[in-house]
Amino acid sequence: MPRSQLPPPPPPAHVRARLDDTAVRADRARFLEDLGRRSLGLGQLLLLWSVAAVCALGWSFFGMGLMAFEGGDLVSVPLGVVFILLGAGVLVPAGFWFARGARHDLQVRRLLSAWAAADRDPVTDRRLRAPARSLTWLLASFLLAAAGLWVAFGVAATARPGEDTYGEVAYCMGLGMILWITGLLGMGKAGVHYRWAVRAFREAPTAWPREQNREGNRER
Template sequence: MSRPDLPPPPPPAHVRAWMDETVVRADRAHFLRDLSRRSLGLGRLLLLWSVSAVFLLGWSFVGMAVMAFESGDPLSAVFGMVYAVLGAGVLIPAGFWFAWGARRDRQVRRLLSAWAEAGRDPATDSRLRAPGLSLTWLLSSFALGALGLWTTFAVAATARPGHDTYGEVTYFMGIGMILWITALLGAAKAAAHYRWAVRALHRT
């Protein structure tokens, strides 16, 4: 079953056999365009980056908490507790937000597959590949991943004992890892969508 704000699944084959083929084809084209936009549109890319930004904010609080605890004085420990609570207050909802997005992506992918199998329309199916959007996702993810990897390894390579604290190194390496993981998810999503579209077009 689809969510109320998602397109419905296609009618069963025995029901479609009694329906007007023109209507079925129009519905299929409309829902495939809508689902493809929900799966790989620029809005989805911005949503992924928004989730990443929230994780970065939460990790910043965690990093400040670690650095405050490292200082050793009681007042800094109090601030460290405050930062730790703020970090948890940001990261936990961000985790639920990410899980909701992953579940939503699975629902969209199931509906895409179901509607793609509900008929054949070369004019509609050829647009499912969305090479421009896939390239946008891949290039932006590559740039973000390069920044994340550079941040992670540069901080680890240039850290000096007695000058850089463990908290600072952990903080910047965590930022780099969040950026790198976000880029990996974006690139994987673009590649998976393109492979699926090619298979669906070939099958139909």
């Protein structure tokens, strides 16, 4: 299966009943491992931060445009328009990139839920909860959100009339808000994933349902 292609959904229950238990378990474990990395892997965290970095670059152009407008002369105003257009040219693709990533993340989440509900394997499921990945996302995102709040409100609180322009304050506050929102998204994703994993991978009987049914039929 190509790395960019998502795993297939699990086969229907009546089809799984005719398949080999060992093969189904192996597919389930492999696909859940792959989907878990796609949902909460280190690469996904870096991808989220990359989108935030692009947004920060676009906002930097906006900030330079605002500071240029404050000049008010014949050179600064056209230059400010150019910076604003450059900012829009960066932020609009970043918005599409973010929307595409959100749709991909939703597809991964649906496949995770479907494969987790397809059957139970307590030994594998305990490993697939991945608390370490959730904790990594949580701590890294918390630090990023804290840095964003410090930049946004710290600059606004220490700004002095005559020394700091409105454009500079607006730029710093916008940059801080980008960091803060990115951190909140990361913390929210980590919390949702951990809560879902605890519910989806509850302790289950050692024997799989099909094996239990077979044992019950033998007793009858």
